[in-house]
Amino acid sequence: MSRDFFNSRAATWDDEVAEKDASRLEAMAERLDIRLGASVLDIGTGTGVFVPFLLNKIGSEGKLVCLDFAEEMLKIAKTKGFKGKISYLCTDIENNRLADNSFDAVVCYSVFPHFNDKVKAFKEIYRLLKKGGNLFICHTSSRQAINEVHQSIPEVCNHLFPENEDTRRMLSEVGFEDIIINDGKDNYMVIARKLVVVV
Ligand SMILES: C[S@@+](CC[C@H](N)C(=O)[O-])C[C@H]1O[C@@H](n2cnc3c(N)ncnc32)[C@H](O)[C@@H]1O
Numbered sequence: 001m002s003r004d005f006f007n008s009r010a011a012t013w014d015d016e017v018a019e020k021d022a023s024r025l026e027a028m029a030e031r032l033d034i035r036l037g038a039s040v041l042d043i044g045t046g047t048g049v050f051v052p053f054l055l056n057k058i059g060s061e062g063k064l065v066c067l068d069f070a071e072e073m074l075k076i077a078k079t080k081g082f083k084g085k086i087s088y089l090c091t092d093i094e095n096n097r098l099a100d101n102s103f104d105a106v107v108c109y110s111v112f113p114h115f116n117d118k119v120k121a122f123k124e125i126y127r128l129l130k131k132g133g134n135l136f137i138c139h140t141s142s143r144q145a146i147n148e149v150h151q152s153i154p155e156v157c158n159h160l161f162p163e164n165e166d167t168r169r170m171l172s173e174v175g176f177e178d179i180i181i182n183d184g185k186d187n188y189m190v191i192a193r194k195l196v197v198v199v
Contacts, residue, residue, distance in 0.1 A: 002114055003069050003092075005155040010047065010072035018049045019110075024140045024187075028109075029053035031189060032136050037061040038104040041128060043093050044068055044111025048077030054107065055084045065089055065103075067096070094120045101130045108137045112190075113150060113159045118167075122174040129194040135176065137190035143183050161188075 009017065019025055029050070034040060036059040045051065045066035054064055063085045068074045069092040078088055091097070094117055106125045115121040125135050139146060143161045150156045161167070164181045167190065171179050176192035 002116075002156060002159065006046070006068075006070035007072040010070065010076055013047045013073065013076070014049070018047065019140050021140075025050060025053050028138050028140055028187065028189075029057060032057065032105070032107065032138070033134060033191075034058060034105045034107075034136075039063045039065075039102065039130075041065045041067060041098070041103045041106045041125075043106060043108045043125070044114065045077055045088075046070075046073045046110070048080050048082065050107070050109045051077065051080070051082050051086070055082060055086070058084070060084060063087075065098075067091060067093060069093075093124055096124060096128075098128050100127050102128050104130055104133050106133070106135045108135070110139055112137045112139075113146060113161050114156065118162065119170050119174065122170055122176070126174050126176065126194055131194055132196040133194050135171075135190070135192045135194075137188075139188040140186070141188070142186055143188045145186075146188070 034057045038058050040054055040058055042054055042064060045068045058064060065087050066077060067089045071090045074088050074090050106129055147160045150159045164183055168179050168181060171192045175195060177195050178193040180191045182189045
């Protein structure tokens, strides 16, 4: 199971796997429309590589929930002593107990291909977002490059991005609107909004 895989990699994650180029993370963060004071769910926090960039965006009044199902990854994130209104939740996004309509934004940085049941994860994310809230799926490498890396690792060889049109269809069927998929040469970003009901 992939939880075991990530737990087994936690101790060496930052040295061997995590993105080390802060300018790439900064550029990715700049593309996220997240305001000061926002309430944000970071899914697949891991060792917290993207956390400082999210905390910068939400400021001291914002709230960040860092969610990951691999306790060893989250343990390392916690040791980094991030300052702000931050909490940690060890659970599977596909089976979580968070309340409906809780977040202005949900960020999935380097986790989307790993969701076991992507439609179930999208349904949960949709449920957790406030109306008008955004889902951001983001990566600092291209979709193709990440698929190739995953295909070369036995434990995650089936953890692949769907075709972009399949991702769009899944998001749309769950209820997301204004879906933008930017499948770049060296980055990947999906933005999708939870419908605001106008009566
Ligand atoms: C590739 S790592 C990325 C970690 C971090 N975002 C980074 O870039 O360094 C994916 C993370 O997502 C977590 N994860 C995968 N599927 C998950 C799920 N269904 N629910 C919660 N966490 C999940 C894994 O435990 C792992 O820590």
